[in-house]
Amino acid sequence: MTASRIRTALGGALILSMTAVGLLPATAAAAASRTAAVASAVSAPTVVPTDKGAVRGAVSRGVERFVGIPYAAAPTGSLRWKPPRPAARWTGVREATAFGNPCPVLPSGNGPRSETEDCLDVNVWRPAGVRAGARLPVHVFIHGGGLTNGSGAQNDESKLVRETGVIGVSLNYRLGVFGFLGLPALTKESGESGNYGFMDQQAALRWVQRNIAAFGGNPAAVTVDGESAGGWSVCGHLVSPGSRGLFARAVIQSGSCPSEPQDLAETAGTAFARQAGCDGTDQAAVLGCLRSASAGSLLDASRTFSAAFVDGTPTFPVNVREAVDSGRFARVPVLVGANRDEGRTFAQGYIGAGKDAYVAFVQGVAGDRADEVLARYPWPGTSDAYTAAYLVGAIMTDSGMIGGIGGCRQRSLVGTFERYTPTYSYEFDHRTGPGLTQIPGYVWGAGHAAELAYIWPSFDNGTPITPLFNADERRLAREMTRYWGAFTKTGRPHVAGQFTWPPYHSGKELTLSLRAGGRSVLIDDAQFSAEHRCALWDTMPVTHNS
Numbered sequence: 001m002t003a004s005r006i007r008t009a010l011g012g013a014l015i016l017s018m019t020a021v022g023l024l025p026a027t028a029a030a031a032a033s034r035t036a037a038v039a040s041a042v043s044a045p046t047v048v049p050t051d052k053g054a055v056r057g058a059v060s061r062g063v064e065r066f067v068g069i070p071y072a073a074a075p076t077g078s079l080r081w082k083p084p085r086p087a088a089r090w091t092g093v094r095e096a097t098a099f100g101n102p103c104p105v106l107p108s109g110n111g112p113r114s115e116t117e118d119c120l121d122v123n124v125w126r127p128a129g130v131r132a133g134a135r136l137p138v139h140v141f142i143h144g145g146g147l148t149n150g151s152g153a154q155n156d157e158s159k160l161v162r163e164t165g166v167i168g169v170s171l172n173y174r175l176g177v178f179g180f181l182g183l184p185a186l187t188k189e190s191g192e193s194g195n196y197g198f199m200d201q202q203a204a205l206r207w208v209q210r211n212i213a214a215f216g217g218n219p220a221a222v223t224v225d226g227e228s229a230g231g232w233s234v235c236g237h238l239v240s241p242g243s244r245g246l247f248a249r250a251v252i253q254s255g256s257c258p259s260e261p262q263d264l265a266e267t268a269g270t271a272f273a274r275q276a277g278c279d280g281t282d283q284a285a286v287l288g289c290l291r292s293a294s295a296g297s298l299l300d301a302s303r304t305f306s307a308a309f310v311d312g313t314p315t316f317p318v319n320v321r322e323a324v325d326s327g328r329f330a331r332v333p334v335l336v337g338a339n340r341d342e343g344r345t346f347a348q349g350y351i352g353a354g355k356d357a358y359v360a361f362v363q364g365v366a367g368d369r370a371d372e373v374l375a376r377y378p379w380p381g382t383s384d385a386y387t388a389a390y391l392v393g394a395i396m397t398d399s400g401m402i403g404g405i406g407g408c409r410q411r412s413l414v415g416t417f418e419r420y421t422p423t424y425s426y427e428f429d430h431r432t433g434p435g436l437t438q439i440p441g442y443v444w445g446a447g448h449a450a451e452l453a454y455i456w457p458s459f460d461n462g463t464p465i466t467p468l469f470n471a472d473e474r475r476l477a478r479e480m481t482r483y484w485g486a487f488t489k490t491g492r493p494h495v496a497g498q499f500t501w502p503p504y505h506s507g508k509e510l511t512l513s514l515r516a517g518g519r520s521v522l523i524d525d526a527q528f529s530a531e532h533r534c535a536l537w538d539t540m541p542v543t544h545n546s
Helices: 004-007 028-043 157-164 176-180 184-190 194-216 230-240 264-275 283-292 295-301 318-324 355-376 387-399 407-420 471-490 526-531
Strands: 047-050 053-056 058-060 063-070 093-095 120-126 134-140 169-170 218-225 249-253 333-340 421-426 512-513 519-523
Touching: 028 318, 047 194, 063 157, 063 194, 120 157, 120 194, 134 194, 134 471, 157 169, 157 407, 157 471, 169 194, 176 194, 176 230, 176 264, 176 333, 184 283, 194 526, 218 421, 218 471, 230 318, 230 526, 249 471, 264 283, 264 333, 264 421, 318 407, 333 407, 355 387, 407 421, 407 526, 471 512
Parallel strands: 053 093, 134 169, 134 218, 218 249, 249 333, 333 421, 421 512
Antiparallel strands: 047 053, 058 063, 063 120, 120 169, 512 519
């Protein structure tokens, strides 16, 4: 599968007075008055200074939030397709109670269409009453969406903050053609092109270093976490020289380490420019045409554009996966995992397909080795409308063909990290949850992004998920949140009273299989490999696309 096909497959890939009546004796009334005063002090909106001006947040259910804070200037006009520039200062106190604009995106399950380029904001959550100097550990989350959609508003950090006592941060970054356009004229202008969205993430992490202490956070104890394309991003930060020193721990959820050379990015960018009506041999004129175009017209022309990180550049001097394989990355504790049935989220297009369509898919993936794959993933004697989707989903998962996510590619990545740095491995293995949206009869299994709502109840794909949780799933949500909080605090996901999660050591390759109802277990490498048929996929070229 080509890099562009991998990225295209990922394009689609998220809330809630008490009244008291009665007469109290004088002593009780005084006590109630004191209690109310304390509660008022904790609940009152708080003003926090940042390097660009003061912000006022809001309080809800024991968590203060400060959202929509600019960390960089709006990348519009001549700043479109340039590295992020500093945000402007403001006077007075800026209200930080509503999320900022999503960056320009086409509509998807991750949110509606947006054409607003003034979008480079961060969001901060902290336990109510925490003030500067508390030096709490910090959890920074980078959203997924194939580098083409999503926003920092999808992953409200309130639950993680409320239940574990850390500081939470999320962020927006430029997406699609606005964040990842490679073009010869842009390369000539700045020495590289195509990594603008990643540069935004680095600027946000630098904002955290400068400002998080004022919110009560410890800039020396930052964990950077991301899911899907956010996971790609975390791997990128481990490798990129410009990200060194910006974090102390890393979490990769359903991610991998892909990148492509500058010339491929420029070829894709030139094709996009033609699609946008900015064609010609004068590269400066092409760039001028693109910079003068409306955000809406660029979005409309970008429906087939696939975003990727660009290597052979100052941002990524070498291929990201090659850097990881050779140990050229930040040696910080890493927590890395994937979902048992990643591919079921991507295989829904095969609902209703029959055996012929399934066989054609396998032939397209495996070529002259299609018979081997069909022997291990056979069409059953009895089938229904979902059979093809389940089989295709299993192949997508086990092979890691969707951007290197899941299955045997996940196993390879974990083993690589373990050779160089403390590593903890998980597989989200709850296979009977509600999924991302309700498709009558379809069993999502532990599909791609299915784990997110367990830590971030705000995440959905257009349909609320957490209200559908049963008691066992709510328990799993508490356990996962505590594991993530513990890792953010100490670099080890050790939680008293919960199943012990050991590191993934060579010779004892143990992965925590996260299951509902307190039934999480450890699985070893042999079991993981058998589950995903790695004896087959480790010899297949399709596994080498990231």
